[in-house]
Amino acid sequence: MFRILSTASALPQCRKTNDDLSTFLDTSDEWISQRTGIRERAVCTNESLTELLSAAGRQALERAGLRADQLDLILCATIRGDYITPSQACIIQKELGASCPAMDISAACTGFMYALDVAAGYFARKKVRYVLVLAGDTMSRLVNWQDRSTCVLFGDAAGAVILGEGDALRSILLTADGNIDVLNVPHSGGNSPFDTLPQQESFLKMNGQEVYKFAVSSMCRDVKEACRQAEIEPEQLDWLVPHQANLRIIESAAHKLKIPMERCLTGIEHLGNSSAASIPVVLDQANTQGKLKKGDLLALTAFGAGLTTGAGVIEW
Ligand code: UT7
Numbered sequence: 001m002f003r004i005l006s007t008a009s010a011l012p013q014c015r016k017t018n019d020d021l022s023t024f025l026d027t028s029d030e031w032i033s034q035r036t037g038i039r040e041r042a043v044c045t046n047e048s049l050t051e052l053l054s055a056a057g058r059q060a061l062e063r064a065g066l067r068a069d070q071l072d073l074i075l076c077a078t079i080r081g082d083y084i085t086p087s088q089a090c091i092i093q094k095e096l097g098a099s100c101p102a103m104d105i106s107a108a109c110t111g112f113m114y115a116l117d118v119a120a121g122y123f124a125r126k127k128v129r130y131v132l133v134l135a136g137d138t139m140s141r142l143v144n145w146q147d148r149s150t151c152v153l154f155g156d157a158a159g160a161v162i163l164g165e166g167d168a169l170r171s172i173l174l175t176a177d178g179n180i181d182v183l184n185v186p187h188s189g190g191n192s193p194f195d196t197l198p199q200q201e202s203f204l205k206m207n208g209q210e211v212y213k214f215a216v217s218s219m220c221r222d223v224k225e226a227c228r229q230a231e232i233e234p235e236q237l238d239w240l241v242p243h244q245a246n247l248r249i250i251e252s253a254a255h256k257l258k259i260p261m262e263r264c265l266t267g268i269e270h271l272g273n274s275s276a277a278s279i280p281v282v283l284d285q286a287n288t289q290g291k292l293k294k295g296d297l298l299a300l301t302a303f304g305a306g307l308t309t310g311a312g313v314i315e316w
Contacts, residue, residue: 001120001123001167002119002131002169003164003166003168004161004163004314005066005161006061006162007060007283007284008056008058008059008160008280008284009158009280009285010051010052010055010056010157011157012047013045015043016041016043017040018033018152020040021152037248038152040270041156041270042155042156042270042271043155044140047156049138049158050082050092052156053134054092054095056159057074057096057134058096060162061162064162066130068096069098071132072101072128072130072131073100073127073131074092074096074100074101075102075103075105075119075133076136077107077112077115077135078136078275079106079108079137080185087104088136089102089104089134090102092134096132107304108276108304108305109243109303110174110243110302110303110306111275111304112133112276113301113302114310115135116169116300117172117310119133130163132163133161134158135277136277137275139154139273139274141156142203144203150206152272153272153273154274155272157271157278159281159283159284168314168316169312170232170297170313170315171226171230171313172226172311173229174309175310176307176308177306178306181207182305182307183204183205183305183307184205184305185202185305186203186205187200187202188200188202212248214303214307215253216249216256219242219253219301219303220253220256222310222311223240223257225311226301227299229313230297234257235259237263237297237298237313238293238296238316239296239297239299240253240257240298241283241301242254243301243302244267244271244273244274245303246268247266265285265286266282275304283300296315297314297315297316298316
């Protein structure tokens with residue numbers, strides 16, 4: 001099916017530490033770092049999501065030694081692109097100067113895994129040779145900065161990978177369990193004089209404890225199943241690459257899977273939860289640091305609003 005030819009990432013310039021947030025919120029570095037492992041996050045000021053994703057996309061192309069016109073498909077995992085329409089993927093297609101089909105994938109923090117699975121289908125049907133998978137969100141523009149229980153958790157980032165033909169994908173699985181209550185971001189309304197639905201603020205709302213329980217149990221279940229389908233034991237994994245939502249979630253899942261933390265890729269300390277971007281960003285950081293060796297077995301695992309989950313085993 002496919003292999004990963006290159007990785008890339010882009011973060012906004014501005015960094016805000018927990019102490020920075022406690023200057024205007026009733027919170028503390030102690031609370032945030034102890035409960036989540038987050039110490040700082042990158043937040044957009046004058047950058048658009050388009051700028052972050054374009055930078056990641058360009059870097060991914062350069063590193064793969066490809067031109068934009070060689071791409072056969074662009075997939076972009078995002079909760080909210082810069083426009084409701086056209087899709088964020090179409091905007092990036094124009095920015096990069098590509099001419100292939102392009103579409104967004106909406107699966108919140110699991111979006112990157114959903115996009116990989118969609119790409120796998122295109123490779124299986126032999127419709128594509130090169131696919132750009134992007135994932136990015138400007139979560140700082142979706143949270144309510146007066147709600148300390150959510151705004152401190154998130155950060156902004158974009159990640160990208162180029163996929164080419166190969167047999168590195170050993171298994172991939174997705175799940176969805178429709179649920180609006182646990183985690184949602186409503187649309188803000190238009191100005192229809194006929195609309196009688198109540199207006200809602202377009203802020204992220206979350207039941208943190210419910211997500212926490214769901215996250216640990218679904219990651220363990222999914223990684224075990226992805227390993228079973230890849231015909232390996234979780235202990236044989238060289239790297240666990242989890243969605244970066246909370247270090248305690250990662251530690252708890254890794255412990256249950258008997259994977260030592262030295263073999264988990266983490267970046268939450270400096271990123272916060274960057275939604276679907278978190279997996280490709282930590283993957284890119286590990287790749288550029290030379291941590292990943294040819295033949296390494298990686299289990300990617302994510303969960304998010306939907307509620308959705310996804311996991312897969314990839315040989316590096
Ligand atoms: O990508 C998926 C997105 N989401 C997640 O993965 C989130 C998963 N859930 C979590 O990570 C954790 O549930 C949180 C970090 C969100 C919260 O941790 P918790 O241990 O479940 O805390 P809590 O919600 O039970 O809150 C404990 C206390 C409360 O005060 P009281 O009622 O005990 O007096 C909160 O009001 O902490 C208070 N609190 C804060 N205090 C200082 C909530 N947010 C803050 C804050 N600073 N930022």
